[in-house]
Amino acid sequence: xxxxxxxxxxxxxxxxxxxxxxxxxLVLVAAQYLASIFIFSPQKSVRHVVFDLHLLFVVIASIxxxxxxxxxxxxxxxRADKINRPYKAGLDSYVSQETKLTLYFILNFIGVVIxxxxxxxxxxxxxxxxxxIWFYSHKLKKYPLTGLIAATVLTILPFFxxxxxxxxxxxIIFVHxxxxxxxxxxxxxxxxxxxxxxxxxxxxxxxxxxxxxxNTKIFxxxxxxxxxxxxxxxxxxxxISYMKYxxxxxxxxxxxxxxxxxxxxxxxxYTVLHTALKFLLLLGVVSLVFIDPSLLIEKVIDRLH
Numbered sequence: 001x002x003x004x005x006x007x008x009x010x011x012x013x014x015x016x017x018x019x020x021x022x023x024x025x026l027v028l029v030a031a032q033y034l035a036s037i038f039i040f041s042p043q044k045s046v047r048h049v050v051f052d053l054h055l056l057f058v059v060i061a062s063i064x065x066x067x068x069x070x071x072x073x074x075x076x077x078x079r080a081d082k083i084n085r086p087y088k089a090g091l092d093s094y095v096s097q098e099t100k101l102t103l104y105f106i107l108n109f110i111g112v113v114i115x116x117x118x119x120x121x122x123x124x125x126x127x128x129x130x131x132x133i134w135f136y137s138h139k140l141k142k143y144p145l146t147g148l149i150a151a152t153v154l155t156i157l158p159f160f161x162x163x164x165x166x167x168x169x170x171x172i173i174f175v176h177x178x179x180x181x182x183x184x185x186x187x188x189x190x191x192x193x194x195x196x197x198x199x200x201x202x203x204x205x206x207x208x209x210x211x212x213x214x215n216t217k218i219f220x221x222x223x224x225x226x227x228x229x230x231x232x233x234x235x236x237x238x239x240i241s242y243m244k245y246x247x248x249x250x251x252x253x254x255x256x257x258x259x260x261x262x263x264x265x266x267x268x269x270y271t272v273l274h275t276a277l278k279f280l281l282l283l284g285v286v287s288l289v290f291i292d293p294s295l296l297i298e299k300v301i302d303r304l305h
Contacts, residue, residue: 015094016103019074020067027282028066032059032162034288054118058165061118062158064111065126069133069154071104076137080198118165125164129157142203144210148192152185172237179230180281182223183254187277189220190261194270221258246287253280 037049049055074081075097081089108130116123133154141147156177163173192199192206193216199206208216231247234240240247257273264270 012094018088019071019095019100021070024070025063025066027285028062028158029059031159031285031288032062034285035159036162038288055162055165057114057118058122058162061111061115061122061126062161064107064114065130065133066158068104068107068111068130069137071100071107072134073137075100075104076141077198077202080195080202080204082198083201084195084198122161122165125161129154142205144205144207147204148185148188148207151188152181155184155188156180172234172240175230175233179227179234180284182227182230183277183281186220186223186257187274187281189216189223190270190274190277192216193264194267194274197267217261217264220261224254224258227254242290243287246284246290249283250280 033050036052036055078089078097112123112126112130115126132150136147136150136154140150159180160177189207193208193213196206196208196213198204199209207219211219228251231251234247235244253276257276260269261273264273
């Protein structure tokens, strides 16, 4: 009997991690801290950044609010997920909808309260962000253009709330933002192609449903071509140092994705391309440490003293 309870608890915990996308949240935390160290505050030591209490509050608030966002999105998408991701939907069902909603409100409350310890502006930002996620999940995602833009903006905001915290408004950061915006938008389009059946069943007029697969592919390739602008611009900045090799890999990868996208016809093809772009974004997070290797060594030495 006790073993049965332990197994049940294990599945519920695993189910909850699936609902809140634990992997994505870990990547977000890594991105926020690495960007804080190597881009937003390069003159500060690792110790200063890692033990910055207000930054920690921003990161925790981000974790709570983003996890809450995944929960409410899962709540509204439960019907579509049974069609698009039957195995994941089955795993997610180990936690009841009532429990999910309760956790959603608790996480958002904690997120706003913690953000208030940073400033009332931070609390206001996360409050608006919470509303934005709910409005997207409830209304906006049912429409092609507004849903696409909203999904992209909501994905990128938790990362760039950190650069607002450090008040680092350099040109290179905005160019990075444009690059990320375009790649994430393509990822969203491919994800919509992947989930067309569920979107139709749930009456979601996503971009592929509204404009067709071919037009979605053409628009995606257009966006991929637009990423060349930010990448070429970033190559002119010596400050990116060895991260330029990431952008070389990115240029080749995005060309391959564009060609493969036009040849794709089945859900599994779109799943592979969607996964490839997620991996490319993850690689970008890891590559932040190569912006200035000498800076990395200095910071590590500083941390050891």
